[in-house]
Amino acid sequence: MTSAWTSGHVLQIAEQQFSKVPLITNEEARPIIPGLMLWDMWPIQTQEGKIAEIAGGSMWMVLSAADHGEPARRHFEARIRLLHHVQNEWRDLGQLLPDAVTPYEREWAGTALLKDDVVSLYFTAAGTSDTPGGYQQRLFEAHGNLRPDGQIVGWTATRESVSNRGQHYEFADQQQGEPGKIVAFRDPGYFYDPADGKEYLLFSASLGSATSDYNGAVGIAERTGQDSWKLLSPLAHADGVNNEMERAHIVVKDGLYYLFWVTQAGTFNPDGPVGPTGLYGMVADSLFGDYKPLNGTGLVLANPPEEPSQTYSWHVTSELLVSSFVDHWGLDGRNLSDNPELVATSFGGTPAPFLSIWLDGDRARLNTGLNRADVQGSVGRRRA
Numbered sequence: 001m002t003s004a005w006t007s008g009h010v011l012q013i014a015e016q017q018f019s020k021v022p023l024i025t026n027e028e029a030r031p032i033i034p035g036l037m038l039w040d041m042w043p044i045q046t047q048e049g050k051i052a053e054i055a056g057g058s059m060w061m062v063l064s065a066a067d068h069g070e071p072a073r074r075h076f077e078a079r080i081r082l083l084h085h086v087q088n089e090w091r092d093l094g095q096l097l098p099d100a101v102t103p104y105e106r107e108w109a110g111t112a113l114l115k116d117d118v119v120s121l122y123f124t125a126a127g128t129s130d131t132p133g134g135y136q137q138r139l140f141e142a143h144g145n146l147r148p149d150g151q152i153v154g155w156t157a158t159r160e161s162v163s164n165r166g167q168h169y170e171f172a173d174q175q176q177g178e179p180g181k182i183v184a185f186r187d188p189g190y191f192y193d194p195a196d197g198k199e200y201l202l203f204s205a206s207l208g209s210a211t212s213d214y215n216g217a218v219g220i221a222e223r224t225g226q227d228s229w230k231l232l233s234p235l236a237h238a239d240g241v242n243n244e245m246e247r248a249h250i251v252v253k254d255g256l257y258y259l260f261w262v263t264q265a266g267t268f269n270p271d272g273p274v275g276p277t278g279l280y281g282m283v284a285d286s287l288f289g290d291y292k293p294l295n296g297t298g299l300v301l302a303n304p305p306e307e308p309s310q311t312y313s314w315h316v317t318s319e320l321l322v323s324s325f326v327d328h329w330g331l332d333g334r335n336l337s338d339n340p341e342l343v344a345t346s347f348g349g350t351p352a353p354f355l356s357i358w359l360d361g362d363r364a365r366l367n368t369g370l371n372r373a374d375v376q377g378s379v380g381r382r383r384a
Contacts (some may be wrong), residue, residue, distance in 0.1 A: 122161060275297075
């Protein structure tokens with residue numbers, strides 16, 4: 001069944017004592033690769049969703065683009081980059097996929113699976129090669145061989161995983177648009193269901209036959225063969241509430257299925273209650289629901305009110321480690337629309353400090369039992 005995230009849930013956020021992301025410091029906002037903007041990151045994970053231990057640490061994929069002093073431009077030049085994280089240090093391994101002729105223009109977010117020394121990348125193929133600058137989105141995949149040093153070689157040609165035929169989801173084929181208001185069919189998130197051993201792809205979508213332009217949804221496809229996936233009806237939707245349920249993924253803990261997504265304050269329906277930019281989630285007893293919002297509202301954590309856009313694009317692993325990137329920070333109460341000169345100078349474009357969350361039934365919050373140094377140092381020492 002398809003579960004709903006409703007305005008009634010969001011309305012209760014005003015009374016919720018939610019977990020707040022710690023303020024970003026100057027040191028934490030320092031770029032790890034000068035001259036490049038980095039955002040939307042994810043680790044190479046095992047089939048069970050744990051961070052894979054590789055070359056003494058962990059491997060992370062991240063969207064990247066040259067820093068032209070125009071942060072919005074990055075979405076139209078994005079390529080996936082490979083990073084090695086070990087002993088709390090980042091090492092740049094360069095562009096992930098080799099240059100090739102493709103039907104798409106650029107690469108947006110996804111997930112990566114390690115199985116039998118093969119890395120499977122599921123990602124968003126954005127735009128089209130013959131009409132640059134559009135917002136078209138398709139779900140693509142490629143597979144490469146992992147070397148002991150963490151490099152990935154022998155990539156297969158990229159190919160479409162599953163195509164949208166309009167049965168459950170809107171077509172994401174816009175040439176013109178505006179970030180935060182476009183149709184979605186992106187962010188494939190691999191998921192292995194321990195209950196039946198089946199494999200799935202979750203993704204961010206726009207609900208077909210919606211009642212509102214604010215019709216974000218979490219889509220799902222089931223693997224039906226070695227090279228085939230079948231689209232299913234959505235797991236959840238926010239029809240009438242929010243336009244985006246981005247980077248959807250599932251973590252299984254204590255037999256419960258935790259469905260997470262991220263969204264921004266600016267993508268809520270302005271005619272209804274508006275929540276903060278944050279990590280949201282629902283929980284169910286099985287993959288196909290019925291899902292109930294965590295904490296009664298769906299909100300798990302958010303940026304502090306004094307810096308409402310400082311971090312974004314949170315991703316949760318099976319170890320309950322949370323990654324994100326530094327977005328527009330250090331605004332000190334100033335508004336970007338009223339201070340356009342801050343758009344470039346306030347953008348971090350670098351990995352944010354890792355966080356850890358605590359889950360218990362339908363409750364979720366930041367894990368305050370670990371300080372930030374403990375969390376950072378644990379990454380790369382985790383074993384599958």
